[in-house]
Amino acid sequence: MTTPLEKARQDPESMKARILDVARRIFGEYGFHGTTTRMIAQEVGIDISTLHYHWGGKKDLYESVVVDINKDLRQKLSEVEKVIHGLPLSERLAISIDLTTDYLFDHPEVSNLILYRYFGKTRCEGNLDAIVPEFTADIARSMGLARDKKNVPPETTMKVLAVMNSIHNFISGESFFRPMVKVDRERYIALVKETLKFIHIPAFAQNETT
Amino acid sequence: MTTPLEKARQDPESMKARILDVARRIFGEYGFHGTTTRMIAQEVGIDISTLHYHWGGKKDLYESVVVDINKDLRQKLSEVEKVIHGLPLSERLAISIDLTTDYLFDHPEVSNLILYRYFGKTRCEGNLDAIVPEFTADIARSMGLARDKKNVPPETTMKVLAVMNSIHNFISGESFFRPMVKVDRERYIALVKETLKFIHIPAFAQNETT
DNA sequence: CTGTGATTCAATCGTTTGATGGAAGTGTAG
C-alpha cells in the first residue's frame, strides 16, 4: 500500500505534490495557526475545495508536511553520513556542517518547520504531531558518540541537539540575523559555517581519541 | 510621561499588569496567531472587552509583551554582567550560563517569545515588531569579545547569537527534548547547563589571552 | 446623597476561517 504522501511524491507535477510543496513553504513561514488554507490554495492557484479534496483538511495536510520534511532531512543526513564515514571527528564535523548547512539554506522550510514543532504549541485537541521518528540517535552514532542506536546516554543526545539546533537557528533566523550583521546572503552563509565550526569543533575535539 | 507598560508595572496587582503577565505566557506558548484574545481573557478571568479597554487590541498587546520581555531580559543580563566582571573568560561564560539558564527556566515565556520573533512570521500588514533594542553588542562587550558597543564585527555578533540561541533552545524546547532524554525537570536543567558549558567554553577558551 | 470619571461586562457586529455540496469539466474504457 502506498500512502498519499508517497503517491504525491511519485509524480512531482501532480496536484497533490504541488500543494504539498507550497504547503511546506507557507507552513514553514507562518506556522500552523499563521497559515490559512486559502493562502496555500491561492499560492498554488487552485480553489480551496480542491485542496480539501486532495489532503482532507488543514491538520491532515500539516501532518503530511511534517512527515515529508522529516523524511527529506533523514535522507540528507544519511547521504552526509556516507561521505564522512571513517574520517577523524573534527573533519566529520566540519564536512557535516558544510553539507547540512548548504542543504538547509536551499530548503529553509525544513528548519522552519522543525523549530516550530520544537518551540511552539497548537491549540488543537487531537495530537497534531504526526509520529516522526527522531534521528538524533543516528547522528550520535554517525558522529562516533554512541556505539549503537539504542541506549544513547542523555548527555550525548543533548550534545547532538545542541549542534542540530544551532544550525537550524541560523537558517531559520536569517531574516532576523542577517540585517544585524549587515552582510549579503552569500557572506551570511559563509559566516554561519564559520561560526558553527568555531563553536562546535573545539567542544568535540577536546576529548578526541586520535 | 509614563508609557502604558510602565504604568502597568508600577502596580503588579492592577488589571493592566495581570493581563500583561497572562499574555506573556500565552503568547509565548502559542505564538501570535495561535493565541486568541479570548484565551487570554479567560485565563485572567475577565471579559474580552476589558482586555481591549486596557490594551487597545491584539497587536498592541502583543507589542507591549515583546517590549516587556526584552526589558526584563536586558535587566537580567545587566545583573549577570556585574557578577562576572573581571573574571577570566571561561569563568565568565560558566557563571553566565548558570545564571541565565536559571532565570530563563523560571521565565520560559521569555525564551519562547524571542524564538517566535526570530523564526516565525506574521501575516499582519503593519510591522508587528516593536522597536526592540538588540543587546548582542552589550553581551559581546561583557564577554570581552568587543571593545565598545559600536562596530562589533559580524563574526562576534554571530558567536554571541549562537550562545544565546542555544540557551533559549533548551529552555523553550523542554517539552520536546526532555521526553527524548527521559529525565525529570531538575535533571534536565542540570543537563542543559552541563551541555551548554561543554559546547561553548572550549570554543571561546581556545584563543583566550590568559 | 450626588455627580463624575474610571472600570467592567453582556450583547452584538462584521469578517475570516475551515469545511462541504453540488455542478461542471476531463479523460478513458466499453
Added chain:
DNA sequence: CTACACTTCCATCAAACGATTGAATCACAG
C-alpha cells in the same frame, strides 16, 4: 456515443475571531 470515475471550481455554511457599543458597576470627592 455512453457510462463512469476522477478533478476542479463556484457558492455557501457554521463556527470562531477581533473588535465595538452601550449599559451597569465601582470609587470617591464635593
